[in-house]
Amino acid sequence: MSGPTRVDLYVDPVCPFAWLAFRWLLEVERARELDLHVRLMSLAVLNEGREGHTPEAEKGLDSAWRPVRVGTALVERRGEPVLRDYVWEFGHRFHDRGERGRDDVLRAVLAELDADDLYPAADSGGLDEIVRRVHHEGMDPVGDEVGTPVLHVEGTAFFGPVLGACPRGQEALDMFDGAVLLARNPLFYELKRSRSGGPNFD
Known part of the structure; x- marks a missing residue:
């Protein structure tokens, strides 16, 4: 009898498409045995030096560095499983409920997780080496021309799926099976539409 399917989801908490992918996998998890691991990638790292992107140092409290630094500090203190709670709390407030700005959301999430003392990590570069290492663990297997989310399923890594909404029930399961089936074929590279x-x- 086979065991749970190992799934590693790499997300940046501020990315709406990463949030939808997380919600989708939670839907899949209701019906399938998943060994789901939520891990951090960083839009700040991804977009460094890319044309058309404002340097994160100029974004102040809205810098994409801040949520991933705090998430990394949480992992260092409590272990990887805490990221499920962190990403859920941040995404539910920031994406589902539309709370703004990012700093207020970050403070509220830390209060909810009883970790207010980790707030200074948002503006400290002390954990940036770990952020970069974990980011590259997730992103390097899929190359440079992608964004977030990235999934690793039983050793197969791929970008996406980029969802406009969270599929439910059987639709969520069908999408999971189809995405994994395509990604496992070494001849498959990309499907995309505008x-x-x-x-x-919703």
Whole structure:
């Protein structure tokens, strides 16, 4: 009898498409045995030096560095499983409920997790080496021309899926099976179409 399917989801908490992928996998997890690990990637690292992106140092409290630094500090203190709670609390507030700005959301999440004392990590570079290492563990297997989310399923890594909304029930399961089946084929590279609207968090 086979065991649970190992799934590593690499997310940046501020990315709406990473949030939808997380919610989708939670839906899949209701019906399938998943060994789901939530891990951090960093849009700040990903976009370093990319044309058209404002340097994170100029974004102040909205810098994408801040949530991943705090998430990394939480992992260093409590272990990787805490990231599920952290990403859930941040995403539910920031994406589902539309709370703004990022700093207020970050403070509220830390209060909810009883970790207010980790707030200074947001503006400290002390854990940036760990952020970069984990980011590259997730992103390097899929190359440089991708973003977030990234999934690793039983050793197969791929970018996406980029979802406009969270599929439910059998649709969520079908999408999971199809995505993994395509990604496991070494001849498959990419499916893509233009987005027709923004993300829907209902």
